[in-house]
Amino acid sequence: xxxxxxxxxxxxxTRRHAFTLVELMLVVTIIGILAALVIPKIAGKGExxxxxxxxxxxHGGIKSALDSYEVDNGFYPKSLQDxxxxxxxAKNWHGPYFDPPVLPKDPWGNPYVYYYxxxxxxxxxxxxxxxPDQKEGTDDDIVSWSN
Numbered sequence: 001x002x003x004x005x006x007x008x009x010x011x012x013x014t015r016r017h018a019f020t021l022v023e024l025m026l027v028v029t030i031i032g033i034l035a036a037l038v039i040p041k042i043a044g045k046g047e048x049x050x051x052x053x054x055x056x057x058x059h060g061g062i063k064s065a066l067d068s069y070e071v072d073n074g075f076y077p078k079s080l081q082d083x084x085x086x087x088x089x090a091k092n093w094h095g096p097y098f099d100p101p102v103l104p105k106d107p108w109g110n111p112y113v114y115y116y117x118x119x120x121x122x123x124x125x126x127x128x129x130x131x132p133d134q135k136e137g138t139d140d141d142i143v144s145w146s147n
Contacts, residue, residue, distance in 0.1 A: 047132065050107035054129040054142040057104055062112060062127060063144070065097035076116045076125050106142075108132050120145040 065083050070076050073090045077083055084101050086093040098104070106112055106129035113136060118126035121144070131140035 050132070051142060053107045054131075057106065057112065058127050058129065058142060058144050061098075062104065066125060066127070068097050069093075069095070078116055080112065080114045106130070108134065110134060118145070 062080075066076055069083055069090075072092045072094050074092075077090070078087065080103050082090065083095055083097040084103065086095060095101075103111065108129070108131065110130055113126075113128045113130060115126040116124075118124055120126050125144070127144040128136070129142040130136045131138065131142060133140050
């Protein structure tokens with residue numbers, strides 16, 4: 001005959017197959033505290049990323065296309081559309097100056113605003129994104145004439 005001895009630890013191991021309510025509540029509380037610390041730091045990053053993307057377009061990609069047009073023709077285009085289709089006064093046009101040949105939109109889905117000659121830069125151009133409020137001339141505009 002075989003005798004099996006049960007120790008208090010072995011009994012505890014065989015009976016305990018799930019978490020207690022207190023353990024679950026502790027885990028939920030810890031997750032809540034972590035979320036309260038992390039979410040505010042992440043929340044504003046989307047808008048900041050859109051602003052940086054618009055700044056990069058204005059001071060990078062679109063500026064390069066405008067500068068290439070100016071080098072080829074000796075003057076800036078009258079409109080951004082001239083970067084895609086040759087105007088009659090651009091004899092040395094080597095465009096389209098965007099690849100693919102589509103005018104970029106700002107991160108809020110609006111077309112970039114272009115003035116030549118510029119209001120702020122009369123010897124060059126003004127290029128801006130009207131920003132999230134979609135109104136030109138407000139504080140949230142991203143512009144070419146200031147950093």
